[in-house]
Structures are given as C-alpha cells and as structure tokens.
Amino acid sequence: MSIFGEVPQAAPVAVFKLTADFREDQNPSKVNLGVGAYRTDECQPWVLPVVRKVEKMIADDHSLNHEYLPILGLPEFRSSASKIALGADSPAIKENRVGAVQCLGGTGALKIGAEFLRRWYNGTDNTKTPVYVSAPTWENHNAVFSNAGFEDIRPYKYWDAGKRGLDLEGFLGDLESAPDHSIFVLHACAHNPTGTDPTQDQWKQIADVMKRKSLFAFFDSAYQGFASGNLDKDAWAVRYFVSQGFELFCAQSFSKNFGLYNERVGNLTVVAEDQDNLNRVLSQMEKIVRITWSNPPSQGARLVAITLNTPELFAEWKDNVKTMADRVLLMRAQLKEKLKALGTPGTWEHITEQIGMFSFTGLNPKQVEYMVKEKHIYLMASGRINMCGLTTKNIDYVAESIHEAVTTVQ
C-alpha cells in the first residue's frame, strides 16, 4: 500500500497545456496565440542581439567562475534593476531607502514579497490580511499568495467586458470598501491578460484612495519597456506611487524585456521609509530566501547587470526592446484594420488601445473553442491572445478566423 496512493492527478497548468496541444497539432495553418513569449515575424523566438553579445563576453571572461552569489543576489544586478524601475535619479534611491532581492523571475519576486508580507505586514504572521488581485489577473497570482499563507484572496473589479476597457468606478469602489491595510497587487503596465492600463489620471485617483486607506501597493512589473517601447513611460505608475510617499514592493521580471525567459531573472525592489527599516526588511527577506532557494542563479543576473551598467550596451538593449514593442504595435494596428475591413461585427478599437503583449479579444468560450478546434488557432479560454504570435504571414488567416467565429458562433 503506497503512501502516495491517495495523491490525485492534478490538472495541468492551462497555458502550458495549450502549448503542448499546439505542438501536437499537425495542421499546417496552426497558430499559437497562447503563452506569453515574444516571437519574430518568422514566428521564431528572438534572442536579443545585445544578449548574444554579452553572453559571449561572459563566456570569454575566464576570470569569472560559478561561485555562489550572496543570498540576496548579485549586488550590481539588484541596484541597476531597481534603477530601471524607479529611475536613476529617483529621490528614494538617493535617500538610501531602496533595496532589492534578486529572485527567480517575476514569480520568485512575488513569492518572496508575499512570504515577507505574511510574516511581517499588518501584525506578525497575519494570514488574514486581504490580498486583492485584479479581475481578471495572471492566473498564478492567486497561488503565489495563497501558498504564502494568505487566507483571504479577493478580486477587485478591473475589466469591463461590456465596454472592453477599465472599470474604473468598480476599481475605485473596491478600493474604498477594502479593509484598511489590505494588499493590492497592481500591474505596473501592460496588464496581463487584458492589456488595459489605467491612464495617468486614473492612477492618481487610485493612489489617492490607497493612501487614504493605507492600502499596500505591490506592483507586478513584467513588461517594462515592452509595453510602450519606452522604459520611463512604462514605469510611470510605480514612480508616481513612490513620489507620493508609499512604501511599496515592485516585483520585476526580465523574462520578456530581455528575452531571458529560461534564466529566471527577477528583482524584488523594496522602497521603505528609511534605510533602517529597509535593512531590517532585507534581513528578514534573506531568511526567507535561504529556506526557499538559498541563493539565486548567476548567469542571467550577470548578463543583465553588465548590460544595464555599460552605456553602449544599455543603449543597444533599449533599442532591442523598442524593436519588440514596435512589432507588437504594428500587429495590433494591422489586426484592427483587417477586422474593420472584413466588417467583423463589434468594435475593435480595444485592439490598439490595449497595450503590451496581450489582448483580450472579447471572444467568448464557445468562440474560442471554435478557433482552437476548427481553425487550429490556439488562444486562452478567456479570449486572451498573445499579439507576438501574429505575423505578417498569418494575420490574414487569424483575422478571417476571428470574423468567422464572431459571425457563426454565439
């Protein structure tokens, strides 16, 4: 009798199952609009030219070894990554109240932040502090916070399916009715999965309520630079909150904007009131890291640190990022045009109004099923598509298929 006899089969993670199904599909017209990774116009993964360059630099530097990094990670990575989020001239950085923990991707940064908050925020070991995530949100947010011990994870209104845009009134209403000190997970830019971001004015309104009610701002920044093509523009919300005096966390991912998906490069930026508080926070985060992964992987952090700290490489990186962002913008514009030209029912403005990798098409589950089963176009049941999966070669097929789905499937 096995001790694991009762272990049930877990359902596969949806987004990875989608890619697995796509791989098995033999249909030559198949298109993968599922998982969030950038693709070139030839539908190939793209290793950024600057990354190839720095990789070679690292490989050729035989003074480098594979020794352990410190528990909190590579110092030059942590500081340069935080500068990217907050701006090199950030007053908070000048005031020595910004620190960071190098983590395993954006997920790892959320994890360490969540574990810290459960232990030390709003009392000690207070698992009852409500954690609010947007409706909808990246599907892993829930699991990260619940596995960290939080018992009360709630949605805040965000996506208005009717108008295919931000439900600001609902969002502000949920902020108002949230218990004071609740934690809010905010998408810094390029909201996943809707691609719908608050405007600067709307962010100001959000910040006002949060300040008044002492709500904790935990930013998830997975697409900085990738959304608009401009690093500073994409970081506006985070920097605004800092300027308003918030102590906050920002979980940064370099998976997309550096194309370093599998090297797991992330950074948890911590902005505290002063250096003393910062140091104590980091000391406790160190303990959490030690019992989770001991110390983070070196390759990706080295690569990012060298790039961000070398002016010519930094410029080249920004250029590479803009290349990706521009291609996405082009696909958005073209998809909208084609749908309009086809006379597809509904409004399609949201395709160009939304930002970043993803678009919430508005297709319902039946229509999505049609796309997958009949047209071999793979997208999430939510109607989310990855714009990067579109190319000049498949965009007509995709537009026509959307047209068919909308007109024939209710």
Place this chain on the structure above:
Amino acid sequence: MALLKTSKFISSVGSLTPSLATLPIRASSWWTEVQMGPPDPILGVTEAYKRDTNSKKMNLGVGAYRDDNGKPYVLSCVRKAEALIASKAMDKEYLTIGGLGEFNKACAELALGLDSEVLKSKRSVTVQTISGTGSLRVGANFLSRFHTVAKDVYLPKPSWGNHTPIFRDAGMQLKAYRYYDPATCGFDFTGALDDISKIPEHSVIMLHACAHNPTGVDPRQEQWKELSDVIKKRNLLVFFDMAYQGFASGDIDRDAWAVRYFIEQGHNVLLSQSFAKNMGLYGERVGGFTVVCADAEEAKRVESQLKILIRPIYSNPPMNGARIASTILNTPDLRSTWLEEVKGMADRIIKMREMLVANLKKEGSTHNWQHVIDQIGMFCFTGLKPEQVERLTKEFSVYMTKDGRISVAGVTSGNVGYLAHAIHQVTK
C-alpha cells in the same frame, strides 16, 4: 536577536490587530515592528576572515571547493560544455515546470544507476530544482501537503543547519536521532539504531547519502544494511539528501551505494541531489528532486502535483546550469573528464586530511587524530572545543565555525603545516 529600534514612537497601530486607524504616509513605516534577522553564522566567519590582515589567515568556513592554491575551481568539463552550448546558439524559451528533460533523466540515472529497476519500470519522477536547497524545499512542501499520516521529520544529530528551518517552514515537525559521537568523533551506530527503532511508524527519516554535513562521518556498508532493516521494520519514509555524489570517495557509484541499496531493499525513497559541489556549479543552482513511487501511474500523479507546488514559487527552473550538467552527463568524453575531475577534487581533499594528520604528528601532538582521516567529504568535525576554536581564530587567524567544523577544501599543501601547528598549539 537584535532589539527593535524605532525612531518614532508609534502606538499599537499596525502591530497587533489588523483593522486599525490609518497611518499617515511617511510619518511612520509599515516595517517598524520588523526585527533585524540574526546574522548567518557561516557568513559571519567569512566576513571576519575578509577583514583580517594577517597574511597567514585561513578560511576554513567556506563550503565550496578550492584548489591547491586556495582558488575557486572551474572544471574543464564545465568550460568545454559551456563552449559546446554557446556554439549551438540556442533560444531562451521557458523550460517546463519540471525542468530540462534530458537533465532530469541523466540526474536520475546518475543517482540510481543505469540498470535501476526503478528507471526501467518508469516508477519514479525527477524534477529539476534550484540546487539542493530548492530540492529539499519542494520535497518538504510535498510531504506537508501529501504525507498527512505523519508530520515528523527525523534528522541526524547534527545535520546541515538549513534542514531544520526548511522543513519547519513547510509545516513539518523536527525531531532527531543520535548520529555523531563526540567521544569518538565517529558514528554513534548503537545510539542511531536505538533511536530509530523507537521512531513512530510513517515518520520521515532524513539520511545523508554520503559525506555527512557537517561531521564527515558516514556509516559503513554493513551499518547501512542494519539501518535499512530497522527503518523498514519501523515503516519509515526515507528522504535521502545527496549533495556530494562523487565528491566523497571520488567514485560516483560508491557514493550512491546507500541510496541504491535502500531502493533495492524496497524503500520507495525521496531523494535530493545537488550539482553545486561535484560539478562546481554552485551559483548556477543545479539540482534534482526524485520520488520513487509504487508504479508508473503513481509517478505521473506525483509529478503533476510537484508541478502544482513549483509553479507558485518560481514558475520554472533556470536553464544555464542544468544545460551544462546535462551536456556533461550526456556527452561521453565530457562525462569521463568529469569523472576524472571529481575524483581529482575528492583525492585532494583526502590528501589534505592525510597531510594534516601527518603534520600534527610531526608537531608532536599525542592526540588521536584518526577521525580526520576516517571522516569523508568536504567537512571535518575536528573535535575542537569552542574555546580552542576561538584561540585558533584570535591567535592564528584560522577561521572556522564554533562547532569545530573545518572545510578541508580550504586546506592546501601550502598552509597545512601552519594549520597543524596552530591546532597543536591550542590542543597540547
């Protein structure tokens, strides 16, 4: 633990009950009640070593291999593997949650042996993890969620310092069984058997597969056999921690003997592996976690649950180190180079042990230092007492942990004489 420091007086707001009055922004911090975490004891040793200006100083705290010049060692098979990988210009797409398949396969084969019945019947699952720590953490989380019949994990006394907080944080309870005998600086075999024979059924028992950390004391094969018997009688769940395969004796099969023997005896074990030391891939975080199951169907169910556990921690593991390890294990001439180099590391350690004892004798020490040679792996429990350790540090700039543990990796042919001299001075 350091006392809390507050620069401003703050009433109980925020520190005791959740739903309290609003804190004005910037007048006070959320983190006022956060205590300063205690400094890491081993890190502290290295910090103090760095500050020391004595040219003869020795750092025997570090748990990383050093060559005979005291320098970090990048294996040539690693460099070759890296060059091979670079030439392929691969993409950087996400790995699956369970990691690089070819790595997982090679990792399991390395531990279990190519001819393992477990592998042939596909009744195990191996996932790539963030080195040994990450593997233990995933294992601990898995036990906490699915091994609900028992919450106790029995560690040898002493064990690696990080074992306890990992299992505790995962929700398990920690207990111990006798292991190290300070009287002999060896294995307390009767004590271990006695304690283990009383462990409640279904409890988890942690075993160091080889090169016990921190003592360097390993059971002999006949002793392992008896341990297996009593563990089987008690119906305990075995969790092997193997962080030094190849690094201990220089022979990968010999170092995996206990793991393989237990499996043959019918224990369906949990196994954590690290490639930090045996491939020198410390900072790349390369490891594996294996569960030996009843059959292939169960292995699939367990695998699905491991993925559910991993996803909310870090989504999927880092590629670089696993790719290097996989390339080495799966490329015949790189693999043979690796086997030579890991033997080279083990041999140097063994040689340093022998030289240390020889030099102690030359110094005129009359103590029995046989345990220095009998112990195996990176670490040696010298038997030195805290006062003696303190003298070693203060008078001779020899840095080690208070428990008398030295990392033999920090000893070189150039400094072993000095070390012997220093130890003799504080023990004569």
